[in-house]
Structures are given as structure tokens and as C-alpha cells.
Amino acid sequence: MLEELLGLRTSQIEVIGLGVLVAVTCALVGVFLVLRRMAMMGDAISHTVFFGIIAAFLIVRDIDSPWLVVGATAVGVLTVWLVEVLTRTRRVKEDAAIGLVFPFLFSLGVIMVSMFASNAHIDTHVVLLGEPALAPFDRMELFGVDLPHATWVMGAILLINLLCIGLFYKEIKLATFDAGLSVTLGFSAGLIHYGLMTLVSLTAVGAFDAVGAILVIALLVGPPVTAYLLTDRLITMIGLSMVIGAISAVSGYFVARALDSTISGSMALMVGVWFALVFLAAPERGVLAVLRRRERQKWEFAQQVLAVHLLNHPAGELEERHIDHMYRHLRWAPHFAQSVLQRAQRRGLVVPVDEYLELTPRGQQLARQLLTHMGQG
Amino acid sequence: MMSVRPAVIDVTDLTVAYREQPVLWDIDFTVPSGVLLAIVGPNGAGKTTLIKAILGLVKPAAGNVLIAGKSYREQRRLVGYVPQRGSVDWDFPTSVLDVVMMGRYGALGWIKRPGKAERKLAREALEKVGMHDFAGRQISQLSGGQQQRVFLARALVQDAEIYFMDEPFQGVDATTERAIVALLRDLRERGKTVVVVHHDLSTVIDYFNWVTLLNVRRIAHGPVAEAFTPHNLALAYGGHVAFVPQLSQQGAA
Amino acid sequence: MERLIDLLLDYNVRNIALGSAVLGIISGALGCFAVLRRQALVGESVAHAALPGIVLAFMLLSTRAPLVLMLGAALAGWLAMLSVIAIVRLTRIKDDSAFALLLSVFFGGGLVLLTIVQKSGAASQAGLDTYLFGQAAALISEDVITMSSLGIVILTVLLLFWKEFKLLSFDRAFGGSQGFPMLALDILLTALVVMATVVGLKAVGVVLMSAMLVAPAAAARQWTDRLGLMVVLAGLFGALAGVTGAFISTLERGLSTGPAIVVCISLLAVFSLLFAPNRGLLRERLQAHQNRRRLRADLRTLQEPEV
Numbered sequence: 029m030l031e032e033l034l035g036l037r038t039s040q041i042e043v044i045g046l047g048v049l050v051a052v053t054c055a056l057v058g059v060f061l062v063l064r065r066m067a068m069m070g071d072a073i074s075h076t077v078f079f080g081i082i083a084a085f086l087i088v089r090d091i092d093s094p095w096l097v098v099g100a101t102a103v104g105v106l107t108v109w110l111v112e113v114l115t116r117t118r119r120v121k122e123d124a125a126i127g128l129v130f131p132f133l134f135s136l137g138v139i140m141v142s143m144f145a146s147n148a149h150i151d152t153h154v155v156l157l158g159e160p161a162l163a164p165f166d167r168m169e170l171f172g173v174d175l176p177h178a179t180w181v182m183g184a185i186l187l188i189n190l191l192c193i194g195l196f197y198k199e200i201k202l203a204t205f206d207a208g209l210s211v212t213l214g215f216s217a218g219l220i221h222y223g224l225m226t227l228v229s230l231t232a233v234g235a236f237d238a239v240g241a242i243l244v245i246a247l248l249v250g251p252p253v254t255a256y257l258l259t260d261r262l263i264t265m266i267g268l269s270m271v272i273g274a275i276s277a278v279s280g281y282f283v284a285r286a287l288d289s290t291i292s293g294s295m296a297l298m299v300g301v302w303f304a305l306v307f308l309a310a311p312e313r314g315v316l317a318v319l320r321r322r323e324r325q326k327w328e329f330a331q332q333v334l335a336v337h338l339l340n341h342p343a344g345e346l347e348e349r350h351i352d353h354m355y356r357h358l359r360w361a362p363h364f365a366q367s368v369l370q371r372a373q374r375r376g377l378v379v380p381v382d383e384y385l386e387l388t389p390r391g392q393q394l395a396r397q398l399l400t401h402m403g404q405g
Numbered sequence: 406m407m408s409v410r411p412a413v414i415d416v417t418d419l420t421v422a423y424r425e426q427p428v429l430w431d432i433d434f435t436v437p438s439g440v441l442l443a444i445v446g447p448n449g450a451g452k453t454t455l456i457k458a459i460l461g462l463v464k465p466a467a468g469n470v471l472i473a474g475k476s477y478r479e480q481r482r483l484v485g486y487v488p489q490r491g492s493v494d495w496d497f498p499t500s501v502l503d504v505v506m507m508g509r510y511g512a513l514g515w516i517k518r519p520g521k522a523e524r525k526l527a528r529e530a531l532e533k534v535g536m537h538d539f540a541g542r543q544i545s546q547l548s549g550g551q552q553q554r555v556f557l558a559r560a561l562v563q564d565a566e567i568y569f570m571d572e573p574f575q576g577v578d579a580t581t582e583r584a585i586v587a588l589l590r591d592l593r594e595r596g597k598t599v600v601v602v603h604h605d606l607s608t609v610i611d612y613f614n615w616v617t618l619l620n621v622r623r624i625a626h627g628p629v630a631e632a633f634t635p636h637n638l639a640l641a642y643g644g645h646v647a648f649v650p651q652l653s654q655q656g657a658a
Numbered sequence: 659m660e661r662l663i664d665l666l667l668d669y670n671v672r673n674i675a676l677g678s679a680v681l682g683i684i685s686g687a688l689g690c691f692a693v694l695r696r697q698a699l700v701g702e703s704v705a706h707a708a709l710p711g712i713v714l715a716f717m718l719l720s721t722r723a724p725l726v727l728m729l730g731a732a733l734a735g736w737l738a739m740l741s742v743i744a745i746v747r748l749t750r751i752k753d754d755s756a757f758a759l760l761l762s763v764f765f766g767g768g769l770v771l772l773t774i775v776q777k778s779g780a781a782s783q784a785g786l787d788t789y790l791f792g793q794a795a796a797l798i799s800e801d802v803i804t805m806s807s808l809g810i811v812i813l814t815v816l817l818l819f820w821k822e823f824k825l826l827s828f829d830r831a832f833g834g835s836q837g838f839p840m841l842a843l844d845i846l847l848t849a850l851v852v853m854a855t856v857v858g859l860k861a862v863g864v865v866l867m868s869a870m871l872v873a874p875a876a877a878a879r880q881w882t883d884r885l886g887l888m889v890v891l892a893g894l895f896g897a898l899a900g901v902t903g904a905f906i907s908t909l910e911r912g913l914s915t916g917p918a919i920v921v922c923i924s925l926l927a928v929f930s931l932l933f934a935p936n937r938g939l940l941r942e943r944l945q946a947h948q949n950r951r952r953l954r955a956d957l958r959t960l961q962e963p964e965v
């Protein structure tokens with residue numbers, strides 16, 4: 029029915045379905061990468077699992093072996109560990125350690141492909157782009173359902189992620205927002221950290237076939253970052269990221285079809301497009317809202333400065349309160365000072381008495397409030 | 406009687422905000438020439454920000470700063486600066502002598518490289534802080550106190566009239582603390598003005614003759630005997646000062 | 659022997675050797691500042707983000723003049739950097755996420771453009787593919803001349819403002835208090851790092867270029883405690899790895915240059931981390947071992963009288 033409605037073939041729907049599945053799985057673990065400030069570690073992992081896949085393939089010589097997934101995931105975790113070991117020697121900082129480890133392993137992977145595995149049809153374009161359009165040709169029947177092999181694999185990974193994050197949700201949340209408290213409560217920060225990194229590696233391995241080594245990072249980081257601009261609640265952020273991931277995947281597919289271009293590249297591009305839209309227009313944290321708020325705050329703040337200034341220089345210090353000299357004391361541009369005075373008068377914070385400014389009772393109250401409030405900080 | 410001496414630092418109506426959140430509210434004070442001034446206040450009181458605003462490193466939302474009657478830009482040659490020790494990466498590949506010579510960069514101006522004269526000045530400054538033997542050392546091999554003395558030497562080669570020091574006593578050993586105190590006295594005898602962000606209330610009376618109590622706004626400012634009172638301290642710290650009894654004893658004596 | 663001389667006189671070989679050496683020197687030297695200022699990942703982002711710039715420059719101007727493609731790359735890299743700064747300033751998104759997002763989205767966009775160009779059949783003529791993993795064998799003398807000229811400009815500016823850049827990298831606030839415009843210097847130095855990244859893209863590729871900024875610097879830091887020597891050494895290491903890797907890649911058909919160079923420079927970095935005389939980890943281990951033995955011996959002599 030869906031096929032008729034959209035004029036799509038089954039294989040096309042399967043490709044879209046796989047894209048959505050990959051995007052949703054990435055978004056789920058990506059939320060924690062973003063919140064734990066480990067986005068670049070995610071970038072490193074998505075590069076090095078490629079090395080893991082190739083190395084494991086050269087050992088078992090079977091592209092469908094589950095050992096490939098195990099080996100590649102292990103290499104992803106190994107990356108995290110190597111970066112930590114390097115950083116702990118205090119010879120290099122963390123960013124440089126990341127920049128040392130993953131290009132090396134990734135390069136080894138690329139070289140191994142061109143030297144030993146040239147008959148395995150892994151060329152550099154597949155490394156970078158993946159090939160979701162090929163997925164429907166490699167099928168597997170489970171429980172009487174016939175679906176692309178990659179869909180089964182990715183579905184299993186999503187299930188594992190959901191299970192792990194669901195079971196340890198409370199612990200992961202605590203370790204993400206308050207690592208110190210989590211340790212004092214007896215949850216091992218290291219265990220949670222490596223647990224999450226294992227999930228990220230596993231996800232990157234699963235996503236590799238569909239979107240390649242580098243575009244995974246767009247799906248890992250993009251949807252969570254977009255959701256981060258829309259909500260403050262972790263559970264909502266997770267849900268939103270998965271929805272945004274799915275939308276990016278579907279829209280990416282159709283963009284690719286329209287341009288007759290790469291599906292995975294278009295998905296990454298659409299991740300960027302949706303982010304840009306939210307970045308501009310998000311109700312509270314979007315650029316337009318932020319700029320409008322900052323503009324309002326600027327005037328509000330300037331009036332507060334004026335009120336505090338007048339309170340600090342009471343009746344005796346006439347010179348400090350002369351209307352025409354105000355801008356000079358506060359070092360404001362004359363027209364800016366003019367505008368601030370007008371706004372403050374309109375709000376009933378100050379009144380001009382002859383050539384001098386006086387705080388109204390309301391203005392005095394505001395200034396006092398500000399000062400006592402600050403003194404407590 | 407203090408007002409007879411000319412003001413070298415004149416801060417008026419200074420307000421500084423980060424993202425419209427005020428860190429300093431309408432600060433006014435003047436510092437006469439030749440005093441040793443401690444800026445004290447609780448954490449987050451804006452002490453470092455005050456120094457940075459005076460040095461033009463952060464842009465104020467309102468107000469003005471004059472150094473010896475002119476803007477900082479025109480007078481920067483008169484000013485020496487000791488940033489917080491922890492603000493730099495001590496694993497940076499450079500030597501003690503090199504760091505001290507950085508104090509001459511401003512006087513050298515663009516592009517010109519330090520030479521023999523600068524090296525000589527740097528060695529003399531290191532001698533003054535008791536670090537002469539360390540000139541060739543890589544800076545990562547220094548202890549915390551030694552790092553602080555290197556920073557002081559760097560300020561000394563600036564050959565300034567007014568010095569700003571951000572927490573120079575933070576986490577240093579006894580030798581370094583004595584060296585800094587001796588240096589402060591020496592600077593004062595030579596008629597220099599020194600402004601120090603300070604944490605340890607118990608040494609304010611011994612080390613300084615002027616004090617500014619700060620907590621987002623100016624709580625008190627003046628000679629130690631006048632401004633450093635239990636009342637003002639309670640205002641600045643919100644009444645949680647374990648040190649107050651000791652002070653009142655001294656005040657009574 | 660005769661073959662070796664033939665090899666050295668060969669026009670292609672000369673281009674490959676010169677180009678790889680130049681790229682190694684420049685990225686090594688500028689990489690020192692990137693690493694010391696904890697901007698190691700700036701190179702990663704700029705390099706990936708450069709891809710759409712290269713392809714667009716080719717599509718719009720239908721030329722493959724190296725300078726044009728490099729300018730396109732630099733503009734796209736800059737645009738990504740500016741976007742990162744805007745995102746970090748205006749929202750609560752942290753810089754690591756912003757870098758990761760921008761590099762992958764730009765790269766994805768670049769691949770979309772690249773596949774479109776490839777369908778038109780023009781890409782293979784333009785050799786845009788080589789920009790992914792680098793192909794030193796594709797360097798022509800025009801490339802080498804452009805790389806060298808840009809290299810001279812970059813290194814001259816670096817030398818001219820050496821003192822100021824050193825101040826910026828070590829103690830920005832102190833530099834500002836002395837009246838130097840630190841923001842302008844920051845922009846200038848970052849621009850040099852962007853240019854250094856872009857210069858090597860054809861030989862090393864957008865995917866792996868960041869390693870050419872990080873690894874030579876990390877290796878050089880192990881051998882010296884002086885910034886000047888570190889920059890010189892990093893340049894030498896970069897050139898050495900560049901030339902070695904480029905030649906290894908020409909020996910094997912289908913082997914890209916980027917990975918070969920990166921493996922060379924990474925091995926050099928690992929060697930330096932382990933075996934450098936002062937900062938080497940091996941020496942640290944030996945010393946810790948000796949200290950423990952001495953301590954144990956001391957303890958024994960202390961205990962003996964009591965027994």
C-alpha cells in the first residue's frame with residue numbers, strides 16, 4: 029500500500045528503512061557523546077572501527093562473520109583506551125592524543141584494504157560513503173521475515189542500545205551530569221564511561237555498511253545537538269534526537285534521489301540543514317530568539333547600571349548626576365545614553381529635576397535589590 | 406593627607422558584565438601613588454575581573470579607568486602585570502630566561518627581537534627574585550613557587566611604575582612568600598605602586614598599607630587601618646569570616 | 659644505483675619529492691602552534707570542511723588551477739570555523755560538538771557535490787578524487803610551484819611575527835596587557851594554520867591531513883624544550899615522512915599517498931614518545947625503576963642496625 033502511495037519499490041523502502049534505523053540508533057547514543065563533551069572521541073571511534081573491520085576480516089576471511097562486529101567494536105574501545113593512556117603520559121594533551129591515534133589506525137586500515145583485500149570489493153569510496161542502496165541485495169530470513177542483512181544487524185544493535193541505556197538510565201544520567209556525586213554513590217564512572225563507549229563503537233560498526241566511516245559522526249552528533257536547542261529534559265532530548273535523525277534520513281534519501289547523488293552524503297547534508305533551521309528559529313535557544321533577548325537585556329542592563337550609579341552617587345554629588353554629562357561618566361556613546369535615559373524615564377525609574385537625574389522610589393528599590401542580590405553571590 | 410599624593414589609578418563608575426550578568430557593579434576608587442594595595446573579597450567577587458578591566462583585557466559595560474590621568478592605552482608602558490600562575494601551560498617549550506624576556510616585548514614593539522640588552526635585564530631580574538641559577542631551565546621543571554618568581558621577574562623587567570599582581574601568594578612555599586614580601590617592600594621603597602589580588606586575610610595588615618574590599622561592588626577602600634574593619638569584612642564576606650576575632654584584638658590593642 | 663639516479667632525475671619523481679617535502683615542512687611548522695594552543699582538532703575540521711570548497715571551486719570556475727582549488731578549500735574551511743564560533747557563542751552547544759557537526763556536514767555536502775561532478779564525467783579529468791586520500795603521484799609542477807609560493811608566504815609571516823605568536827601561545831593575557839592586539843594575532847595565526855592545512859590537501863587528502871599537523875609537532879616536542887627548535891624539527895620530520903610516504907605509495911599500484919605518509923609520521927611520533935632522551939617514556943620507566951631500587955636499598959640499610 030505504502031508502495032503504491034509513494035510510488036516506491038520495496039527495495040527503495042528497505043533502503044529508507046535502513047537509513048532511519050541507522051539514524052535513530054546513532055542519535056540514541058550520540059546524545060551522551062554530546063552531553064559528555066566527547067563528540068571528537070566519537071569522530072575518532074568512527075574512523076578506527078574501519079581498521080577493526082578490515083583487521084578482523086583479514087583474520088576470519090568472511091565479510092558476514094559476527095566476529096567482524098566483535099573485533100571492530102573492540103578496536104573502537106581500544107581507541108578510547110589508547111587516547112587515555114597517551115594523555116596520562118602527560119607528553120601530549122587530549123586533543124593531540126585523539127589526533128595521533130585515529131589517523132594512524134585509519135591509515136593502516138586503508139593500506140590494508142589496498143594491499144590485501146582488493147578482491148573484497150572494499151574500495152575507498154565505500155569506506156567514506158557506505159552503500160545503503162546495495163543493502164537490499166544481501167538478505168537474511170529470520171522468524172519467517174525476509175529483510176536485508178544490514179537491517180537485522182542494525183535492529184539488533186538498536187535493541188542492545190535501548191536495553192543497556194534503559195536498564196542503567198539512572199546511573200548514566202547521574203554520571204553524565206554529576207560525575208563526582210555518581211562516584212561517591214558508588215557507581216564506577218569508568219565502567220559507565222567504557223560501557224557507553226562500547227555502545228558507540230558497536231553503533232559505528234553497524235552503521236559503517238550504510239553510511240561509511242566519516243558520515244557516522246554527522247548522525248551521532250547532529251540530531252542530539254539539534255535536540256539540545258529544543259529541550260532541557262534528557263528523556264525529551266533523546267526522543268527528539270531520534271525523531272530528528274529519522275527525518276534527516278528520510279529527507280536525505282529524497283534529496284539524493286532528486287540530485288542523483290550519494291544517499292549517505294545527502295543524509296549528512298540534511299542533518300546540517302535541519303540543524304541550521306533549528307539553530308536559527310528554535311523558540312528559546314535559536315539565534316533569532318537569543319539575539320532578540322540579548323537586545324532586550326542590553327537596554328534592561330543599561331537601565332540597571334544607571335539606577336545603581338544614581339544610588340551610589342546620592343544628592344551630594346551633583347556632577348555625577350547631570351543629565352548632559354551622564355554619558356561621559358558611564359563612558360557610553362551620547363545617543364546610547366540618551367536612549368537609555370528615555371527608556372528609564374518611561375519606565376518610571378528616574379525623573380529629571382532641573383538638569384539633574386533623580387531616582388524615583390521605584391528606581392531606588394530596583395537598585396537596592398540589585399546590590400543586595402549581588403552581595404550574596 | 407593621602408589626597409595630597411597624585412592618584413595613579415582612577416576608576417570611575419566601572420561596571421563589567423559577562424553576557425549581561427554583572428560581575429562588577431559601579432566601582433569607584435582612586436589609588437594614590439606609592440601604596441601597596443590588597444584587593445580582597447570572597448570567591449567570585451570579581452577581583453581578577455577588576456584587574457583585567459583596568460588593564461583593558463575585558464571591555465566594561467560602563468565606566469572609565471585612568472592610569473596617571475590618561476587612558477591605559479597611552480600609559481601601558483607604566484604598567485607591569487603578573488597574571489595568575491595557573492593561567493598558562495607550564496609545559497610550553499621555552500626557558501626561564503625566555504619567559505622573563507617576554508616582559509620586554511611591549512617595549513620592543515612589533516617584529517623586533519630581544520637581544521643582548523634584554524638578556525642582561527632578564528638576568529638581573531632573575532637575580533632579584535633568587536632565580537639566577539635557573540635561567541637556562543625549561544619552565545616545566547620549576548616548582549610552583551619558582552614559577553611564581555619567574556612571573557615576578559618578568560614583571561620586573563617591564564620596569565613599570567604600577568604593578569598589578571593576580572594572587573601571587575597562591576600556593577607558594579615559604580621561601581617564595583618571603584621573597585615576594587621583600588620584593589613588595591623594595592618596590593614600595595622605590596616609590597612604585599603595587600595592586601595585589603590577595604586571598605589570605607591574616608596577612609593583609611602585615612604586607613599591605615591599603616586595601617579594597619570587593620564583592621561585586623566596592624565594600625570599602627582606603628588605608629588598612631580605616632577600611633579593614635570587622636564591620637566591612639562582615640559586609641564583604643556575609644559574616645562568615647573566621648578571622649575577624651584576631652583582627653578585633655589588634656584593633657583593641 | 660643507475661636506477662636510483664634515473665629516478666631522481668625523473669620529472670615526476672622530482673615533483674613528488676619536492677611537493678611532499680614542502681607540505682611536510684609547512685604543516686609541521688604550523689602544527690606546532692596548533693598543538694601548543696590545543697587546536698589539534700581545528701586541522702581535522704578545516705581539512706574535512708575543505709572538500710565542498712574544492713569541488714565548488716572546480717564546478718563554478720571549471721578550472722583545476724591549484725591556487726583556485728586551494729582558495730576554495732581555504733574559504734570553505736574558514737566558513738566552517740566561523741560557523742563553529744557562531745554556534746558556540748550564541749548557544750549552549752560546546753565546541754567539540756560544533757566541530758564534529760560542522761566537519762561531518764561539510765564533508766557530507768562535499769561528497770554530494772563530488773558524486774554529482776563525477777556523474778558528469780568531469781571529475782576524473784579534474785582528479786578531484788585524489789583530494790580524498792591524496793595522490794602525490796598526481797602532483798604536477800604547477801602544484802609544486804603553488805605549494806612552495808604559499809609556503810614561503812606562510813613561513814615568512816610566521817618568522818616576522820614569531821615573538822608575537824609565541825606570546826599569544828604562551829600567555830595571551832600578558833600579551834594583551836602589553837598592548838598587542840591579541841585577537842588580531844589569533845586570527846592571523848589561525849589563518850596560517852588553515853593555509854598550512856589546505857596546502858597539503860592534494861598530496862595527503864582531506865581525510866588524513868589533520869595528522870600532518872599533529873604528529874610532527876608531537877614528535878618534535880619530545881626532542882627539545884625550545885619552541886624554535888621544535889618548529890624546525892617538526893618541519894624536518896614532516897618533510898621526511900612526506901617524502902618517504904610519497905615514494906612508498908608510488909611503489910604499490912592503488913596505494914593512496916595520505917595513508918602512507920600518515921603511517922610514516924605516526925611511527926616517528928611513537929618512536930619519539932618512547933625513546934627521546936629527556937621526555938621519552940622509556941627513560942621515565944628506567945628512572946622510576948632505579949629510584950625504587952635505590953629506595954629499597956636505603957630502607958634495607960636503615961633496617962639492618964635494628965635487626
